[in-house]
Amino acid sequence: MSQMKTAIVYSHSAKKTALVANQIKAMASMKGIEDLNVDELSVEKLMDYDRLIIGVSTWFDGELPRNWDELVPAIEDLNFKNKKVAIFGNGNQVGYPENFGDAVGIMADLFESLGAEIIGKTSIEGYTFEASRALRGKFLAGLVLDFENQHQLNEERIKKWVNGL
Numbered sequence: 001m002s003q004m005k006t007a008i009v010y011s012h013s014a015k016k017t018a019l020v021a022n023q024i025k026a027m028a029s030m031k032g033i034e035d036l037n038v039d040e041l042s043v044e045k046l047m048d049y050d051r052l053i054i055g056v057s058t059w060f061d062g063e064l065p066r067n068w069d070e071l072v073p074a075i076e077d078l079n080f081k082n083k084k085v086a087i088f089g090n091g092n093q094v095g096y097p098e099n100f101g102d103a104v105g106i107m108a109d110l111f112e113s114l115g116a117e118i119i120g121k122t123s124i125e126g127y128t129f130e131a132s133r134a135l136r137g138k139f140l141a142g143l144v145l146d147f148e149n150q151h152q153l154n155e156e157r158i159k160k161w162v163n164g165l
Contacts, residue, residue: 005034005048010055011067012037016090016147017055020158024053024088027162038067043074050083052116053165054107054142057090062099062133064106078114085111086120086165087142088158093129094149101144105133108141118142120165126153 008025010017025033033053036045046052059065064072087108091101108118121139127146134141143161145154 003032004050006032006051006053007034007036007046007049008053008055009036009038009041009046011039011065013039014055014057014065014067016145017057017088020088020090020145020154021053021055023155023158024162027159028165038071041071043071043078046071046075047078052083052085052111054085054087054111055089056087056103056107058092058096058099058101058103061096062102062106064103072110075114076110080111081115083111083116084119085116086161087111087118088120088161089134089142089144090147091129091132091144092148093127093146097128097130100127100129100132100134100146101140101142102133104140104142104144105135108134108136120161122157122161126150 008021010021087104089104093100122143
C-alpha cells in the first residue's frame with residue numbers, strides 16, 4: 001500500500017496563517033508534507049493528495065480571504081471522496097464574536113459537500129464567542145486560533161491538534 005500524500009495549503013502571503021502552517025509542519029509526525037501556496041495552486045495539483053491541511057483566516061464579517069476566490073469555484077464540482085481534510089484558521093472571538101472562525105466552517109462545509117472526511121475537530125472549551133459557522137455541537141470543525149486575545153494558548157492548541165490528526 002502506498003504512503004498517503006499530504007499537502008498543507010494556505011496563502012503564503014497571510015503572515016499569521018503561514019506562521020501556524022510552519023508550526024504544524026514542524027510538529028507533524030507525517031513526513032513529507034508538501035507546502036502549497038493557494039495563490040499559485042492548480043486544481044489538478046490539489047487532487048494529487050490524499051490528505052489536505054487547509055489554512056484559512058476569517059476576513060471581515062465571516063468571509064473567506066480573497067486568496068481563495070479562484071480555487072473555491074474551481075473545486076466545487078470535484079469529488080473529494082476518500083480524501084481527508086483538516087482545517088485551521090484564525091479568528092478574533094472578542095472583535096468578531098458573531099462569526100468567530102467562520103472561514104474554517106465555510107471550508108468544512110465545502111469539502112464535506114464534495115465528499116471529503118473532515119478530521120481535526122477541536123473542543124470549544126476555552127473559547128468565548130457568540131456564533132461560528134465552524135461550530136459542530138460542542139466542537140469546531142477545525143483548529144481556530146485567536147492571535148489577538150489568546151495567543152498564549154496557540155502553541156499548545158496547535159500541538160494538541162496536530163497530535164490528533
